[in-house]
Amino acid sequence: MPIRYDKTRAVVEGHAAVEEAGDLAAWLIAGAARKVDLAACTGMHAAVLQCLMALTPHVTAAPQDETLARWLAPVLVLPEDPPPAKPARRRRKVAA
Amino acid sequence: MTIQPFGPQPFGEHPFPRGPAPCPRVLVVDDTLTVRLYCAQLLAREGFEVAEAVNGVEALEQALEQDFDLFVVDINMARMDGYAFLAEVRRTPALQAIPAVMLSTEAAEGDIARAYQAGANFYLTKPVDPERFVATVKLMTGVPCR
Amino acid sequence: MPLKKPAPHAPPPAEANAEMAQLAASFVEESRKLLEEAGEALLALERDPDDGQAMGALFRAVHSIKGAAGLFDLPALVHLVHAGEDLLGAMREGRLRMDSGAADALFEGLDHVGRWVELFAAQGSLPPELMETARRYAAIYRARLAGLEGAEGAPAPAAAAVRHAWADAAGLPEGAPLVTIEYTPDESCFFSGDDPLRIAQSLPGLVWSELAPREPWAAPEAFDPYVCNLVFRLVSEAPHSEVEAHFRYMPDAVTIGLRESEPAPDPEAPKAPTGPLSPLAVELIEAQRRALAEHPRGGAHVAATLRNVAAALGLPVPPEEPAAAIAALLATAPPASEPEPLAIAEGSATRSDTPAERTLRVEQAKIDTLMNLVGEMVVAKNALPFLARDAEARFGSRELAREIKDKYAVIDRITRQLQSAVMEVRMMPVGDLFKRFPRLVRDIARKQDKLVRLEIEGEATEADKNVIEALAEPLTHILRNSLDHGIESREARLAAGKPETACVRLAAAQEADRVVIDVTDDGRGVDPARVRAKAIERGLIDEARAAQLTDAQAVQLVFLPGFSTAETVSDLSGRGVGMDAVRSVVERLGGTVTLESRCGEGTHVRLELPLSMAVTRVLTIDLGGQAYGIPIDLVIETVKVDPADIRRLKSAEAIVLRDAVIPIARLRSLLGMEPHPAKLESVLILRLGHATIGLVIDDFGTCMDIILKPFAGILAHMSGFSGSAVLGDGRVLLVLNLKEML
Structure with missing residues (x-):
């Protein structure tokens, strides 16, 4: 169960697959102040990413997975105190 | 100096006495009516006199009959294409000094190289950016332009 | 239909709109013409793939459409046409051969473009979802090109030309060439199992990425998570081919470009001034260096250009020697004074007249x-x-x-x-109508796997526009019948000792004041026995009568309403319209249709029509005090006959006129009126088809021109009359349809 829904918070763990997108979108639309915790998220399907981009829930924790965080940083508003060892957030990344 | 956008200028106040012909004549050579019409509209709006030809042969005929200050030439045309037209122009003493800009959808380096080989002075790609097009024509005909 | 960019010094909106509308109208009209040319050239190429002239014409037509469409906001149209042009370019250069598969795909693409042009003409824009179709065809064309490249290992020329503007702003490292990719997954890609994010993340050599919504996000209530609305901009340092391979299953969703490092600056070139010289001016002056390199001895055009540029920029006249002039212009600091304002330049030149039209186009x-x-x-x-x-x-x-x-x-x-x-x-030439038939014949023949050659003759024959236009449907139907039922399968033709390729001839000619159109095929012909049987089965005729008919008469039964020889309803023959529909259209136009057939050898349908149909000349006749009209072209002569000279043969009547026996009919009895004995009978001698017949009436009237109005509404099906006209004195004249009556 990659997404666990609390009262006002969805906790995404592991890889969120395409099937999750429908539920997540419905849940996010149903309440205005709903939040998402991505700390334990290691990857997500593009459809899930779309939900986050389109419905702009407050993200309480950025993914600890560095690669994923780098992809998400430009398009989502991630919390200021990120997981450790995350490189400076920039709109663009230039890998080595 | 008062600016009179239209109508005759008072004689003594002619804005650019040292400029070339006050009303440059441009020949647009393109087999696509819509493109000719578009170029003609843009240039007529800026006060240019515009003539049109649908291929190189027709363009040569007109060029030999009338004075032009610039050729705007497409590449792909039936009968005589833009390259052949320009090559002919550069071979013809009466025409060889007339600047020419090539206007084409081809953006490959090979096409551009061929254009300069044939005798183009400049190369613009379609779709035409109107501002760039008008500014180019002004520069190439000596019409004051920033 | 906005232009891509507002024009500089845009004229007042009304004028701009008028110019825009004129431009759009010109584009529509021109595209129609170009599409027609493209279609013809494509047909020619299909017959002979080595027809270089047709190839050139086709390429130019498609190229022209693309060039003109680029002026409007028509991304789908441009996308499709562009891909088509790439394919045709490869064919023109001989790298790829035209085959029937490619021709099919190109035909379909052209059809779409044609529809889109009409849509644009009607609405001024195209719905964005057309991009789907455009991508589909672009994929088909690219797949053919890709097949070619796979075989030859050549780099994709089209891809190399792509240049992504965003890459310039991305702050990428200079030096090594980089591959730029714009990946716009299909909206429905989630349903085919794609995860665009994973595809993007796993791109080899990825050095830079940007992710954005393709369209602004919908309101939350309208948001559909399963419609992909993402666009990925990616930069890779992997080789082009590797990137291409990564996206090989979605070639249409990506454009791949090369970002080459800036060319090393020419050490001898003086540094371009960073002053007020516009980048365009610098570019233009630099370009002269290149122009000069190609024409080292000539260069008069280079010198002239440089002089003009100097004049335009208000710089001093440069040296005559071009190389020195280039250096001088690039080196000279521009004058301190501000350049002349543009408005003055505008005022000095007179507005040119719009180019004169040689022909007048009238709605x-x-x-x-x-x-x-x-x-x-x-x-x-x-x-x-x-x-x-x-x-x-x-x-x-x-x-x-x-x-x-x-x-x-x-x-x-x-x-x-x-x-x-x-x-x-x-008047317009029938060629305008015939043009559509090669395509029709080709399509039907291909569907049925028949080989058919269509020969067209007499395209220059002219007739009234209404006649030509009204003929489109009947002719289409006749040709379809011919291909569906007349032309045999290839095997059957070979078995019958005929050439495998069938021939259908469509010929037009003018005969006096009529147009004659012949449609001839060398198929199996109409089988009189089958026609008889079908007519009896349909209850159109009884067996005894059918047996009396000659074969030539029997085949005419196909013109009876309710008759159709189609054994199976194919999608080709259309909505069950039979030859009776053909006949009624042709007769409404004042024409005739005849059919001759030789079983096993072929069918010949002949349409004869008046050149024009707007005004009909009629002879008025009097019958019981009421005036009727009879089309004058049916009347051979008028005679007065002593009733005693009318011979009775059984129940029929006839007169002898100059040794010919002419059967007669009485209009009164045809219309169910009481007989009206007269001292001398007035008889109209008429020609109906190939028969001559006398018609007894009360009295002759005069000749007059009338505007024949067909009956509308409930009167439309009234048989016996072809329409009515209002006379000069206000009376209504009913025009008889004698062909139907007799």
């Missing part, structure tokens, strides 16, 4: 109005003979009557000239 509605007015004039003119008669009969002034008749003659002559002048304008 058809205007010609129609003119035609209607001429028609009314004809009718008004017809009132004059009545007026002359009144002058004489009621007011006793023979002189006035003669004068009116004289004036009538003058007006009559002018009206006729006017009429023929307008007719002339309305």
